[in-house]
Amino acid sequence: MSDHDHDHEHGAPPNPYHDSNRSEARNRELTERVAKLEALLSEKGLIDKGALDRIVEIYENDLGPMNGARVVARAWADPAYKQRLLDNATAAIAELGFGGLQGEHMVAVENTPEVHNLVVCTLCSCYPWPVLGLPPGWYKDAAYRSRVVIDPRGVLADFGTAIDDDVEVRVWDSSAEVRYLVLPERPAGTEHFSEEQLAALVERDAMIGVKKVQPA
Amino acid sequence: MNAERIAKPEIAEMEDRPALPRRSGELVFHDAWERRAFAMAVSLAEQGQFEWSDFQRRLIEAVASAEEGDPLHPNRGYYESWLAALEAVLSEKQLLERRFA
Secondary structure, eight states: OGGGGGGTTTTOOOOTTSSOOOOHHHHHHHHHHHHHHHHHHHHTTSOOHHHHHHHHHHHHHOOOOOOHHHHHHHHHHOHHHHHHHHHOHHHHHHHTTOOOOSSOEEEEEEOOSSEEEEEEOSSSOOOOHHHHOSOOHHHHOHHHHHHHHHOHHHHHHHTTOOOOTTSEEEEEEOOSSEEEEEEOOOOTTOTTOOHHHHHHHOOHHHHHTSSOOOOO | OOOOOOSOHHHHTOOSTTOOOEETTEEOOOSHHHHHHHHHHHHHHHTTSSOHHHHHHHHHHHHHHHTSSOTTSOSSOHHHHHHHHHHHHHHHTTOSSOTTO
16 A cells, blocks of 8 residues: 555546545445355356456456557657657557556657666556556566666666666656656667567567667 | 467456556455455356456446546445446346246
């Protein structure tokens, strides 16, 4: 709970289902109602406990849609799309049929030979789920969240990413309202790649900005 | 990048009103019964006891009715609406009736 209580300070459009306002009594009543339903269905052979546990596990660990690579590949392949992505990422991402954002705006930040972008959420773990799937564990760690602001080059080095001294490193702090996607640099030697081949090169970490896309 | 997913996108990625409550992607469950109710609906749909779209239609109705007064202050939790939808679809399909009463 602790980290997420920052939602409101963070300018969130609050999700009314993030907190539970139920009384103990109401909860007991619901627990019984569900237990009865489960007993009845299981008596009829329609469900079994093991299967239910497995389903919960699958959905809790589901990585979710990882559509960001296709957004990046399209931007590399189509300059007009890239411009639309940089102008209004939410709309450009929706163009490819990827939605699911709940009131958050997407902003795409472009890596160039002069600028390297890096994304963090210093207060909690705001992350563009519909584009990148579930956040990696380290993204939620206090160590990453605080250190990336103080020593971004050191953090990048830990990920094995060397950034030249004359390249500016920009750190973007996500919020409940704004989620960032890094548009990495297209690696050399991919001029004749199809969009699909390009997409296969783009890893999640490159879209958070802790890594570069490696040449094919 | 394209690791195969076992979870069904039509369930995991429902949008707008029926969207599963998530915090930066992670499912939000408050109490054990919420997980049980979630899994029962998914399991029954997987077995073809009802179509997911039938359940989803009920879920949209249930959530909409809870949010009628004020979408930011629904009068019950998401999984309470979920449970109402599950009970409705089970009763429609007569899955709760005893066959040899």
